[in-house]
Every structure is written in structure tokens, then in C-alpha cells.
Amino acid sequence: MINKLDKELNFHHHALALRVGRQELLSSNVANADTPNFKAKDIDFASALNEKLRLNSSFGKVTLNTTSPTHINAGANSVLGDNILYRIPLQPSVDGNTVDMDMERTRFADNALKYDASISFINNEFRNIMLAMQER
Amino acid sequence: MSLFNVFGIASSAMSAQSQRLNVVASNLSNADSVTSSTGEAYRGRQVVFSTLQANPNGASGVKVAGVVHDASPMRQVFEPKHPMADKNGYVTMPNVNVVDEMVNMMSASRSYQNSVDMMNTTKSLLQKTLTIGQ
Numbered sequence: 001m002i003n004k005l006d007k008e009l010n011f012h013h014h015a016l017a018l019r020v021g022r023q024e025l026l027s028s029n030v031a032n033a034d035t036p037n038f039k040a041k042d043i044d045f046a047s048a049l050n051e052k053l054r055l056n057s058s059f060g061k062v063t064l065n066t067t068s069p070t071h072i073n074a075g076a077n078s079v080l081g082d083n084i085l086y087r088i089p090l091q092p093s094v095d096g097n098t099v100d101m102d103m104e105r106t107r108f109a110d111n112a113l114k115y116d117a118s119i120s121f122i123n124n125e126f127r128n129i130m131l132a133m134q135e136r
Numbered sequence: 137m138s139l140f141n142v143f144g145i146a147s148s149a150m151s152a153q154s155q156r157l158n159v160v161a162s163n164l165s166n167a168d169s170v171t172s173s174t175g176e177a178y179r180g181r182q183v184v185f186s187t188l189q190a191n192p193n194g195a196s197g198v199k200v201a202g203v204v205h206d207a208s209p210m211r212q213v214f215e216p217k218h219p220m221a222d223k224n225g226y227v228t229m230p231n232v233n234v235v236d237e238m239v240n241m242m243s244a245s246r247s248y249q250n251s252v253d254m255m256n257t258t259k260s261l262l263q264k265t266l267t268i269g270q
Contacts, residue, residue, distance in 0.1 A: 020138050021193045023261070027142045027254050028195035031149035033247055034156075035185040035198050079138070084194040105250070112257045119264050126269050 005129055012122050014052040018045060019115040021079040026108045029087075029099050037096040040087040040104065048083040139265070141191060142258040146251045148188060148197030153248040155200045156183045160241045167232040170220045178230040180206030180237075206231055 025041050032038040064071075089098035159181050166178040186201035208231045216225030 023258070024138060024141050024145065024191075024193050024195040027145045027258070028190075028197065030250050030254055031145045031198050032185075032187055032196065033250070034153075034243070035187050038187055041194055080193050101250070108254065108257065112261055115261055116264055119268055122268055123270075 005125060008125050009122065011053065012118050012125075015049060015118050016115065017079045018043070018048055018052065019111060019118060022111050023108070023115065025080070025084065026104055026111060029104045030101070030108065033097070033099045033101055033104070035097060038099060039097075040089075040099045041084050042087050042107070043080055043083045043085060048080065051081075051083065138193065139258055139262050141193070141195060143255060145195060145197045146255045146258070148199060149251040150248055150255075152183075152185060152198045152200050153244045153251065156185075156244040157241065157248070159183050159203060160237050160244060163232045163237050164234065164241075167230055167234055167237075169230055170218075170227055177210055177228045178232070179210075180208070180230060180232040182206055 022043055022045060025043065029040045029042075087098055087100075087103075090100060090103075092098060163180050169178040172178055181203050183203055184201045185198055188197040188199050190196040210231045211229040212226045213229050214225055215221055215227045218227045221227050
């Protein structure tokens with residue numbers, strides 16, 4: 001039972017970490033809505049989560065190949081790893097900026113709601129366990 | 137907790153937009169300033185935004201890379217009685233386009249609102265996170 005809880009929590013742990021990373025990306029898109037030549041970024045949440053669950057190790061760390069132990073391994077310590085993609089603009093603008101505010105705001109709200117949902121799921125999980133443990 | 141990074145990004149956007157608003161205010165209030173401390177008419181100013189170095193998650197804030205002077209030609213107004221008129225009777229007026237500036241102001245204030253909204257959303261997410269397991 002506890003094992004099941006652990007598994008469930010692990011899933012939500014990965015999901016929340018990705019949601020936070022995505023929230024950051026989307027906020028950076030909104031913040032740079034007026035920056036010339038800024039390219040909007042996003043992740044494909046489903047495939048990123050699948051990858052995380054498949055690897056299920058340290059958060060998909062991108063590392064450099066080193067040929068000597070004295071080399072500094074400048075690993076990108078990122079939650080998103082190499083899942084960051086550039087958004088394909090529907091209506092490109094003259095200054096090279098690819099932020100579509102309607103789209104970014106919608107995704108931002110959507111992502112926030114799903115983050116909220118994940119937290120609710122975790123809370124429910126705890127509540128179920130508490131209920132099972134209580135003797136009445 | 138990387139949700140806090142969203143605060144950093146949103147605040148960088150807010151300060152950049154408020155600087156833009158500041159420049160717009162300067163342009164609008166000096167739209168008719170025919171002289172200044174240098175003795176020349178006021179020249180319009182524009183901010184240049186640039187992306188900050190991205191954090192490991194690929195997200196980046198925004199900063200004002202600089203304030204540049206508007207290179208468009210100055211407005212020449214025929215007003216021979218004006219004390220600043222040249223020998224042909226023309227007064228050099230600032231090259232500020234009031235309509236442009238109003239549009240700029242609206243765009244800046246909307247972007248600022250967007251950032252505030254973003255911050256509020258993130259704040260409620262963080263508060264929700266703190267209630268996990270309660």
C-alpha cells in the first residue's frame with residue numbers, strides 16, 4: 001500500500017516539476033512579448049513526462065562527454081533537459097518575435113490549472129491513506 | 137523551488153515595461169519642448185528591449201538594453217514671431233509623434249498588466265503548494 005503511494009507520489013513529483021518548468025517557460029514568453037527577435041519556447045508535456053517516467057532517474061541531466069577525469073563536467077542541471085522546443089508561429093511579426101499573446105496566456109492559464117489539479121491529486125492520495133489508517 | 141523564478145521573470149518584465157512607460161511619459165510631456173539644456177529641441181526617445189541570459193530551464197527575463205534617440209527628422213513649424221525661429225522663420229519642434237506614443241503607452245500598460253497577472257497566478261500556485269498534505 002505504501003509502495004503504491006510512493007509510486008503515485010513519484011508520478012506527481014515528476015508531473016509537478018515539469019509543470020513548474022513549463023510555467024517558467026511560458027512566463028518568459030509573456031515577459032518577452034515586446035523583445036525583438038525573441039523566439040517563444042514551450043515543451044511537449046506528454047512526451048516530456050513519458051521520458052521522465054521511463055528514465056525515472058536523476059532529472060534527465062544533459063552532460064558533456066569528458067575524456068579526462070579532470071575535465072569539468074558542465075552538465076545542464078535542468079528539469080526540462082532537452083525537451084524545450086521553439087514554437088512555430090502562426091502569424092510571424094516583422095521584428096522576428098514569435099510570441100502570440102493569446103496562445104501564451106491560454107497555455108499559461110491551462111498549465112496553472114493543471115498544476116493545481118496535480119496538487120489536488122496529491123492531497124487526495126494523502127487523504128485516502130489517512131482514511132485507511134484510521135480505525136473506527 | 138523554481139516557481140520563484142517566475143516572480144523574477146515577471147518582475148524583470150514589469151520593471152522593463154515601467155521604464156518604457158517612463159520614456160513615453162517623457163516623450164509626451166516634451167512633445168512641444170523647442171529647447172533644452174543643450175539649446176536644441178527635444179528628441180524622442182525609445183527603449184530597446186533585450187532578453188536576459190536564460191536560466192537552465194531555458195526561461196529568460198527581459199531587460200532594457202538601452203534608450204535610443206529617435207532618428208526621424210525634426211518637425212519644422214513656420215512661426216516667424218517665435219523667439220526660437222531661425223532666419224527663415226521656421227521653429228524646430230521635437231520629432232515626437234503623439235499618436236505613436238499613445239499606442240506605445242497602451243502596449244506598455246497591457247504588458248505590465250500581463251506580468252502582474254502572471255505574478256498573481258504564480259502566487260496562488262505557490263500558496264496551493266504549501267497546503268500539500270494538510
